[in-house]
Amino acid sequence: MKKNFLLTGFIAVFSFTAMNAQETTSSQNWPDRTVLPIEPYQKVGKIAPTIKDSDKIDWPKEIGAPEGAPNVLLIMIDDVGFGASSAFGGPIPTPNFDALAANGLKYNRFHTTAVCSPSRAALITGRNHHTAATGIIMEFSTPFPGYNSLVPKSVATIGKILTDNGYGTSWFGKNHNVPDWQSSPAGPFNLWPTGLGFEYFYGFLGADAHQFRPAIMENTKPIDPYLKDGKVDEDYILDKDLADHAIHWIQTQKAVSPKKPFFAYYTPGTAHAPHQAPKEWIAKFKGKFDQGFDKQRIATYENQKRLGIIPADAKLAPTPNDYQKWDKLTPGLKKVAAREMEVYAAMLAYCDYEIGRILETIKDLGEENNTMVIFIMGDNGASAEDPTGYGLTSELGVLANGLVDTEEYMLKHLDEFGGAWQAEHYSQSWAHAMNAPYQWDKKIASHLGGSRTGMVISWPARIKQTGQVRSQFAHITDIVPTILEAANIPAPKSVDGFKQEPMAGTSLVYSFDNANAPETHTTQYFEVIANRAIYKDGWMASTTPKNLPWQGHPVPSEDPVKDYKWELYDLTKDFTQSNNIAAKNPEKLKEMQAAFMAEAAKYKVFPFDDRYIDRVNPENRPNLNKGRNEFVYHEGNSRITEGMAPNMKNTSFTITAEVEVKAGEEGMIVTQGGYFGGLALMLQKGKPTFSYAFSHYPEHKWTIQSPTALTAGKHTILLKFDYAGGGAGKPAKATILVDGNKVAEGDIARTIPSRFSADETLDVGEDFGTPITRDYDAPFFFQGEIEKVTITLPKG
Structure with a gap:
């Protein structure tokens, strides 16, 4: 035994000594930041059976950010055009954005993809949006590689890269990058922010959020922050909540690990519809926009020239004839339109104020000097998704479901x-x-109205030529390379064993010290919904828009390659893309078209598809419910997104609820959607009640209710929804039965054809967010017990 023990000990010492030699060699290459994640390194030395015979060793060395790497605050606002903010000559005061510009650089030729999810995918990956499988918004995805919304593992995010390089990372606000069928609490979560490498997420997943009653996720847990002591907090507003959480997170990072740099991605839903803001902020803008949009556009253009935002010889691009003219509105609709702009301005100005609180926190922590703030004022141009010309009171209701707003309402x-x-x-x-x-x-x-937005970079420790304008071509894919160069971190070649797609963007650091430095991003394609263009060496070739921005259901082209005309612009002489010279330069146009097709083939842009809302049907995407016609839920099953819920649109269905109550108990049994479109089966003061909302208009809400309350005990409540058929959005009859006996019935004159909601979900035993009608309010919990709820759709 003794001989064997000595032999074993000798082998162990020899093995550790050999391993030490290998580790000493590998330490010369540690850390290799091109291969992520990075294993901690430990120089072991001799390890013997006893401590006294072993070498003294240090703890494993974990990866840290490179020396001097800056904190990074990446801000991107939603649906804000180039000419909105005061920093870029617009009418909306954004003093904190302006201050960053004064202490940094303005980029007046910065470009997005022109629509939400694609811009966001390109921003956080540094790759073109089709490479990130996000050629369209998540709800409209199709199976093709550039459009399936499943971000490949070969396309790591800035969150993953920085986390694995020793940063603390976070994401606040809007996501809209989770595939539509993966956005429920059942997951999977690998494409949620925390699955994409961000250590902390506080925000919402969908296209927009109600400012006063948002559906928030903290990491992957649903929460309702607007509730206080079980009731709606009337002082709650999302923009403040997001700022509060960002401030707390940054303070915690620096309190616990002051030398560790942070990366905070801050992307509020402002100023995407619904446009909502504090009353006192709306009041600040009363009467400010009574002159109308035509005069405002001219005033902004003239101000931009005065401020040097655009060249002195830049022309105001013509307004296409399709747009509403101010003088064509009635006096009443002028009041409506002016008020709409007052609200929009208040929303953006208030958001800027809340961002100012975050910036002040960074300053108070002594981190202002070495914090690089990248502030993108718009993930695309401003949204013209209004088919009326005078605005609307429910974007989804009008665009998707056919609501027509009235001047009277x-x-x-x-x-x-x-x-x-x-x-x-x-x-x-x-x-x-x-x-x-x-x-x-x-x-x-x-066109530039869709893709070009204002952008500012501030980094006091590095940028010394402050208050200047930079006019090199810049694209949203340039942001990740800029952050990586600033942090002295290489783009990874491999992440979690997956070879990485190369970055499409180029760093903007070269422009910090030289306003005249030659631009490095010299070629860039654009494509969304078959609207396409290519920028190359100062030239831009663009298709003429075939469908208008406010057309939710455009007629798709039979051949989207041949059906689109092309325009040509020399942007070195024509800053605003206002002089189409295609007719005079046919050979140049052909050259540019060929360049576009080459880029499109390279980056998975094919096939072109100019359908829009017609793609929204959840049956068009992977669905765990496919083939099911019966869905069984239990109390507390909540936040089931529309893509994963039973499709109760344009069809008959039944809802069977098995409940046990005491006399007079009430509450929600099952609901989908909310005040602007939805349905609910509930008890109101003990009475079985079914409410349906086609929209928020009073005449679009129907309630069918039993005249008597349930007696104490167990009951089966059956809701029969008999759809008339003959197309989408047709009438229906609703019948309520209790224990097999009919207790109420009624007609529903109009039903939801396309989408109940962009943010409100299917919930069992509770209702959060907005109620279907004002006859009750959220939260509305079921006071009795729900054994189960079964929703049954027709077979086939």
Whole structure:
């Protein structure tokens, strides 16, 4: 035994000594930041059976950020055009954005993809949006590689890269990068922010959020922060909540690990519809926009020239004839449109104020000097998704479901604009004015009004030529390379064993010290919904928009390659893309078209698809419910997103609820959607009740209720929804039965054809967010017990 023990000990010492030699060699290459994650390194030395015979060793060395790496605050606002903020000559005061510009650099040729999810995917990955499988917003994804919304593992995010390089990382606000069918509490969570490498997430997953009653996720847990002591906190507003959480997170990072740099991605839902803001902020803008959008656009353009935001010889691009003209509105609708813009301005100005609190926190912590703030004022141009010309009170209701706003209703509820019970969005022509001096808007990737937004970079420790303008071509894919160069971190070649796609963007650090440095991003394609363009060496070739920004259901092209005309611009002489010279330069146009097709083939842009809302049907995407016609839920099953819920649109269905109650108990049994479109089966004062909302208009809400309350005990409540058929959005009859006996029935004149909600979900035993009707309010918990709820759809 003794001989064997000695032999074993000799082998152990020899093995550790050999391993030490290997580790000493490998330490010369540690850390290799091109291969992530990075294993901690430990020089072991001799390890013997006893401590006294072993070498003294240090703890494993864990990866840290490179010496001097800056904190990074990356801010991106939603649906804000180039000409909206005061920093870029617009009418909306953004003093904190302005201060960053004065202490940093303005980029007046910065470009997005022209629509939400694609811009966000490109921003956090540094790759083109199709490479990140996000050629369109998540709800409209299709199976093709550039459009399936499943971000490949070969496309690591800045969150993953910085986390694995020793940063603390976080994400606050809007996501809209989780595949539609993976956004429920059942997961999977690998494409949620925490699955993409961000250590902390506080925000919402969908396209927009109600400012007063948002559906928030903390990491992967649903929460309702607007509730206080079980009731709606009337002082709650999302922009403040996001700032509070960002401030707390940054303070914690620096309190616990002051030498560790932080990366905070701050992307509030402002100023995407619904436009909502504190009343006192809306009041600040009363009468400020009575002159109308046509005059405002001209005033912004002239101010931009005065401030040097655009060249002195830049022209104001013409407004396409399709847009509403101010003088064509009735006096009443002018009041409506002016109020809409007051709300929008208040929303953006208030958001800027809350961002100022974050910046002040960084300053108070002594971190201002070595914090690089990148502030992108708009993930695309301003949104002209208003088909009326005078705005709307529910974007989803009008665009997706066919609601038609009336002047009478809008004037009657004018004082409610910006509040919890309106989901308004401004006129298409206000959007166009906010995109001054360019033409077109969000979704029109072919033109600068859709893609060009204001951007500021501030980094006092590094940027010394402050208050200047930089005019090199810049693209949203340039942001990740800029952050990596600033932090002295290479783009990884491998992440979690997956070879990485190369970055499409180029760092902007070269421009910090030299306003005249030659631009390094010399070629960039654009494509969204078949609107396409290519920038190359100062030239830009663009397709002429075939479908207008506010068309939710455009007629798709039979051949989206041949059906689109092309325009040509020399942007070195034509800053605003206002002089189409295609007819005079046919050979140059052909060259540019060929360049576009080459880029499109390289970056998975094919096939072109100019359908929009017609893609939204959840049956078009992977669905765990496919083939099911019966869905069984239990109390507390909540936040089931529309893509994962039973599709109760344009069809008959039944809801069977098995409950046990005491006399007079009430509460929600099952609900989907909310005040602006949805349905609910509930007990009100013990009475079985079914409510349906086609929209928020009073005449679009129907309630069928039993005349008597349930007796104490167990009951089976059956809701029969008999759809008339004959197309989408048709009438239906609703019947309520209790224990097999009919107790109430009624007609529903109009039903939801396309989408109940962008943010409110299917919930069992509770209702959060907004109620279907004002006859009750959220939260509305079921006071009895729900054994189960079964939703049954027709077979086949």
